[in-house]
Amino acid sequence: MATAREIVTALISGGVRDVVLAPGSRSAPLAYAIAQAEAAGRVRVLVRVDERAAAFSALGIALATGHPVAIVTTSGTAVANLYPALAEADAAAVPLLALTADRPRELWRTGANQTTNQVAMFDNVARACVHLDADATDASAIVAEALAAARGLSSPAPGPVQLNVSFRPPLTPETGDEPAPLPEADWQAPPAPAGADIAEVLAGLEAPVVVAGDKADHIAGLAKAITATATPVFAEPSSNLRDLPSALTSYVALLAESPLAAEISDVVIAGHPTLTRPVTELISRPDPAPIVLAAHDRYTDLTGGAARVVRVAAGEPGARGELPQLPESPWLTAWLAADRAVAARPTTPLERAALTVWQDSARQGLDLLVGSSSTIRALDRFAPAREQHAGLRVWANRGLAGIDGTIATGWGLALGSGRPVRIVCGDLTFFHDASALLRGTLEAGVDLQVIVLNDAGGSIFAGLEHGELAATSEAGARRFARYFATEQTGSIGGLAAAYGAGFTRCREEGLAPLLAAGVSGLTVIEVEVSANLQDR
Ligand SMILES: Cc1ncc(C[n+]2csc(CCOP(=O)(O)OP(=O)(O)O)c2C)c(N)n1
Structure with missing residues (x-):
């Protein structure tokens, strides 16, 4: 003891x-x-x-x-x-x-x-x-x-x-054991080491873009520096920089289609970008070799060929303060014009539902935890950049991009922040962690809403080369369904009920009103986003 x-x-x-x-x-x-x-x-x-x-x-x-x-x-x-x-x-x-x-x-x-x-x-x-x-x-x-x-x-x-x-027995306190006096002093964080002036780094580059991956907002002063230098930013949803006035919605499409892509002089990596192959290709190029902004030694340098690793200070996520005025910049103006010209709209039910979730969460200023797989990629393509929203904080387990532990992570976010948390994820991601809905009868409840975009299995693989292979023959399609998509027999509503969570099921068009009711208690919303989903 x-x-x-x-x-x-x-x-x-x-x-x-x-x-x-x-x-x-x-x-x-x-x-x-x-x-x-x-x-x-x-x-x-x-x-x-x-x-x-x-x-x-x-x-x-x-x-x-x-x-x-x-x-x-x-x-x-x-x-x-x-x-x-x-x-x-x-x-x-x-x-x-x-x-x-x-x-x-x-x-x-x-x-x-x-x-x-x-x-x-x-x-x-x-x-x-x-x-x-x-x-x-x-x-x-x-x-x-x-x-x-x-x-x-x-x-x-x-x-x-x-x-x-x-530990050795006795494993229980013994009679007469005095509880130890607990310390009074509050822990004081040592002063954070100062990092480089990011605005100075960006201002020294000719035609840069910032690739802001997961948790880029953990870098102190990044949002201000990007804005002060009018640097175009490719902001993945969980970078929490998508609302910046120089952020681009359709940057993935622009990388492939716009002549501006060839004019990029420098690629500056912040956070952990993982979502798309075009961005992976961009940050792997030897010329221009990327510049990495690193608050610690877990930084992204996919080829080990970074031109520079710039030490920056870690900051409190979301504590960005007032943003400076966006200066005139022909480089940014060109990117913004190209972005507006693309005006990408979601086409599949999953993409539309994901966007509906984003828009409502932005309106309500929620903490939104986005599961791995298609959902976060849909948001990366379609969540509108440059829109101000007070309080929206986007989280994702992009360290290893697992489909495990999503509900449990959301539970922790809700407890830790004391705020309502919304999760949006695919059906396999839900099934993988459904048991995390379990709560001890003596444990405090949380305000946690899990929105399951049910497209009957892992649709992500259909968009990869496995989907193309599946389309070539009936045997290929069967193999794809069994080994990749892996639709499950379980009932999402049945599981929610078993764990004592509120449950609603809707189609795409019924989602917005359900979301508008806010997040209160433990609830699951199943959104049927697959046309061929059987009634269960
Ligand atoms: C723990 C873990 N196992 C397997 C994978 C591989 N994986 C990535 S996406 C995916 C399918 C996810 O399906 P779903 O949650 O239904 O989302 P959708 O693809 O339909 O968007 C799988 C199995 C992973 N990322 N993490």
Whole structure:
């Protein structure tokens, strides 16, 4: 118990305010210490049965708050279930601290119950994996070091850290055990290192474009610098820069069709662009070799051939302040004219429904978590740029672009931000994480709405070369349906009901009024976006 108390005390003095805990016996000392801290109002706790969902919820909380979130698990397979979220946290530079309980060292490799090699389990994705023995006396120092690594203060970038802790019985507090006094002092972030002046970098370039990928808004001063220099910006939806006056809606089409594309002198990468092949091609060119704006060492340089990696400061997402006046710029004027001339309109029901979700979320100023696959790509093509919307924040797990953990991440975003969250995703993405709708009867509810664009399987593959191959023969079509599209038998409404979520089903044209009602409680809206969807 003493080690567990010391760990929790060190978490609090190290600035951890949120803990996600999955139940277990070996981790009980941590649970008791955390319960005490929660009762004292020092941490907020979410209890989740499924460790995979627990870890994705922790990821969502960390995204929303910007602070490291601790995840507590028991030993064995429980630990392995953290892997997907920790891998995403690695790629997306999100601070997490996995506290994984273990049996004492002498029971390792003996066949002892629920005992596996946990110590090196996250070596490939964690900033650090540290083990604490049952009788460790240096827990405080180790927690402080772990948090520094998770924040990217002593490691190349923010990310996940594992602290594996052995516990020996008794695993419960003993009579007469005094609860440890909890620290009063609030954690103070060390002053952020100053980065380069981005406006100066952009102003020195002849005819640049900024490619703003996921989380580009985590770079301090980027929105102001882009605007002050009237730099055209190709802003993916989760860059949260699409509303800038120099953002372009149809940049992917323009890259292919407009003569302006050949005049680009410099490509400046911010955040993590992943959505389209033309942009991937653009940022992989040797000439002009890209310039990368990097707030930490998890930056995008696909060929390793960047002309320059410019160190910039990390900022609070969304805290951009007043934007400067957009100066006159023939380069930008030409791009804006070309963009208006394209005026791309969505053509498929999925694209139209995705756009309806975007427009309503923008109007209501919601937090919108966009699932991987076709939905985010539809928004990338059609969500109108340069439209001001107060409060819209777009999130996406683009670190590894998984279709897993989406609902659990949204749950964490809602808890962490204290704001209603809307998720929009495909049917497979929903089925993959439907069990994350589960809530402990003693857990606080969240305002979370999941909009499932149901097109009967993974439509993304139809737009890739697999779709072309499928169209060549009946056997090809069957193979495509079975191995790629993989339509599922499950009922979205049935699952929603089973988990106690409100449910509505509509077609494309019925969506807007449902959205206008806002996000309240846990709800699922199934939108039928496939013409050949059978009634279920
Ligand atoms: C964890 C994980 N498994 C598999 C994939 C590969 N994958 C990418 S998109 C996709 C299909 C998604 O289908 P759906 O959620 O229905 O969205 P749609 O393609 O219809 O937009 C799959 C399986 C992935 N990205 N992540």
